[in-house]
Amino acid sequence: MGTRSSHVAVIPDVDDIRRDTGFSQASLLRLYHRFRALDRNKKGYLSRMDLQQIGALAVNPLGDRIIDSFFPHGSQCVDFPGFVRVLAHFRPIENEDPGTRDPKQPEPLNSRMNKLRFAFQLYDLDGDGKISRQEMLQVLRLMVGVQVTEEQLESITDRTVQEADEDGDGAVSFLEFTKSLEKMNIEQKMSIRILK
């Protein structure tokens, strides 16, 4: 690594970002390098195109949804703080956190709720806070491809909605989403160890 670029100081607003996301300096530095590597023409932000070129995302049926989550409210670019903030959802939860955290501070981005919220957004295509039947169908189609008949897909969606829906509005709200995944070990599943 180069002598200058290896220092955290090259990242603008590094302390703010750290306070926000809880990343260590080293992770931030690595993320920053990654950010710059993705940013092809050194424009200082990432566009959709930059993210779409990642090969591993292309095989993911929800790859587009993941990319979308980097661009809130239809903006076309994401700067480094935004980039890190999204990835902060995947920081593992440390055991010591609850004891030492200042109760006045807001929940960290990597809390269970925020992890769930991130997952929820992947399914909530129009962002209205509910996963409707249509949205579920759409995601399902992405996930299983053409091998299942439309009829079966619909029955799956109906069953899912029926299972998770508690207030009878035919859609899954975030609360219901949380409830249905209550037993799932989200903290562990949605953590990437390298993002310490």
Added chain:
Amino acid sequence: MSHQLKGLEKEAGGGVRGRARSGHPHPGDRSGRRPSTKRTSKAKGSRVQHGVQPSQKERPGGSPRPGSPRRKPMDRPARRSRPEGLRRLERSSVEERTCQGRRKRDGRTSFKEQRAHPKKEKEVVGKELKKPRSSSLVSSTSSDESLSEEELARILEQVEEKKKLIATMRNKPWPMAKKLTELREAQAFVENYEGALGKGKGKRLYAYRMQMAKKWVKFKRDFDNFKTQCIPWEMKIKDIESHFGSSVASYFIFLRWMYGVNLVLFGLIFGLVIIPEVLMGVPYGSIPRKTVPRAEEAKAMDFSVLWDFEGYIKYSALFYGYYNNQRTIGWLRYRLPMAYFMVGVSVFGYSLMIVIRSMASNTQGSTGEGENDNFTFSFKMFTSWDYLIGNSETADNKYASITTSFKESIVDEQESNKEENVHLTRFLRVLANFLIICCLCGSGYLIYFVVKRSQEFSKMQNVSWYERNEVEIVMSLLGMFCPPLFETIAALENYHPRIGLKWQLGRIFALFLGNLYTFLLALMDDVHLKLANEETIKNITHWTLFNYYNSSGWNDSVPRPPLHPADVPRGSCWETAVGIEFMRLTVSDMLVTYITILVGDFLRACFVRFMNHCWCWDLEAGFPSYAEFDISGNVLGLIFNQGMIWMGSFYAPGLLGINVLRLLTSMYFQCWAVMSSNVPHERVFKASRSNNFYMGLLLLVLFLSLLPVAYTIMSLPPSFDCGPFSGKNRMYDVLQETIENDFPTFLGKIFAFLANPGLIIPAILLMFLAIYYLNSVSKGLSRANAQLRKKIQALREIEKSHKSVKCRASNSENRSKHQNDTQLQLTKEEPMPLSASQCQTLDKKTGNTATSSSARKIPQPASRHLTGSQPLGVKPDAGQSQPQTHPFRSATGKSIQRTPR
């Protein structure tokens, strides 16, 4: 090092590992995140490097007294990184100054960083004692070597103080939150320093222990991965499971299990019988039973003869007849006949034990699970994709497995929701069972008839080819046509495919029993025939030897050389004949299976695939199409084959070696055949989690195959001139002989006493009583279990319906309020650009839930959020309209909070 980071951090490490876990139905299991550890530790190292020098001024005002609990516990997380820290100390001293300067410039350091400092300092002090420390603050906790008496005492005092604080926390007039934090900190402090206060190098030891703990965790994770890799064929089976569903995979799992069992049995027989005989027994050609007779010598090496297991193979250690009846062999004085008998018994003993044990463990596992029935589809829908997959092949597998699992669930679902005419179904089921019983009876009679005829034929001379092979032809015709017939009839019953499979298995099993029965019957006839002839042969042998030695025309001065073993007339050795019969059967069975697969599946698939272009109808969708994997046939084939092995292994010890080879090849061959030329079933269904049904059938077959062997051992006399038990009246006499000759007499008495019927019958009675008692207890428990589960389900249903009714009612009246809320939120939108839309949607929903029912609120510390968000410049009315929103509000709260700082 940062360049190693590939993809978004998300995909890092997904490539290789994701592939390895291909098709695993549960995404993101624990082993998943392994590859990242290296990076983590590196990252830590560099973090340590940067945050070296703390200074007291930077400490937040939170800690009032020096050495207060406030900062001590924070050492804990950082401690773990000590090893890296220590290593970098030399370098860090230079950087310290710059770091310090920068930090001062920054003025505010993050909370986390501050945590790291005190410990860092301690490390430094601990390492380099002479280095003068500007900050005296932590000196009390510096390393052990430097600890003076007074410092030690001070720490001790502090620990005591903390302990006292913990004890009296209850009485302090503090707010609850403060009490909580103080308590936690005090506890952490005590935990930390009590270890460190140990004698001598306690602190080093502590650091060492932490490091070891970390290494241990990593090792355990690696070991788990390694263990998964060591499970044979796991990848293949997972691959099949992802494409063909768990039912097909269950066959392969069963096959693997069977392979393991056979390997153990093979080891037993090979290690305790064959190897000692080959190494220490008298060599080939020394005695008649180990020599090919003169009449067969010419052809003994021909392939056609060897293929029938005659010739040299017949007179080898692979068969019963080769073994000598010497009590002990070799310099080890190995008691071979005894070992032979005991191994024969323990083959059955081990098999029984392992089958029953695995059945028991399967049932234990199945009762504990099955509570997540409520959200099957939600789980599948929301969490089935593994986001760490970065490899396209793995992704394909994952697609397939998700699809399959969905299909399985659909079938289950359809079955559980099926409503139809109960009477009709019942009638049809009775009818189907009636028809099938008719079929079974018919085929049973047919077999009986044919066997009778064949016995007549065997007495006649010059019978035709058909008449000689009539039994086999009829049997295989039955085996070919009955299963499809049963399947057709079973369609009437309209069972769930999983249950249908069980019925089908049971019925074909009954049919195959006929097969087994005729085979055994024919064999027994043969044996009795040979036994009847034995007496005459024995006389002939005696006479031959007698005449040979006493005949005139030999010079009496020179002792006569013994008769060449090949020339000695000998008996037919029915044991070896039985062994050969089983051997042939196993080999031919294997060949038939492989050829069927090759022709019926592979060639058919090739034909359909390549001729489809130039054919008048659609071959793939129409008549021949591709074959489905025949689960029932394969499972039963495996089970009956195992039965043959169990029956035959006593008379042909080499049979297990053949079987191990067979299972090994069939694993690879069938895996390949399934993946290359079969299509998934039309209705993929989920196999029951325990394949206890297979095990039950296996147990039955084991029992059935135990009977004839036990019969021959207990009631037939062994051949007089071959095998380890020759010369004895019954085979089990070898036990008695050993007890009399090799054990002290009192042991013999004890055995005799134990064999007393007066003792055995009460013991058996007692066992029956115990079985009855345990059985009824377990039944009662499982009934209670089922009832509780039902209750939970009912409770949930009630809650759900209740809520939906309430919600609908409140929905309409809320609509107007809703809109107000939304308006409010819209005004709020500007200050928080990131998650404004979230907020909006949340608020909408809050309006819903807040009015509908308060019971559903997530028990979240509402006050915390209030205090967190209120001073942040959010409009007070907005905050009050949803005083206790949702936990995820905090995300928005956070982004707001950033600005005022």
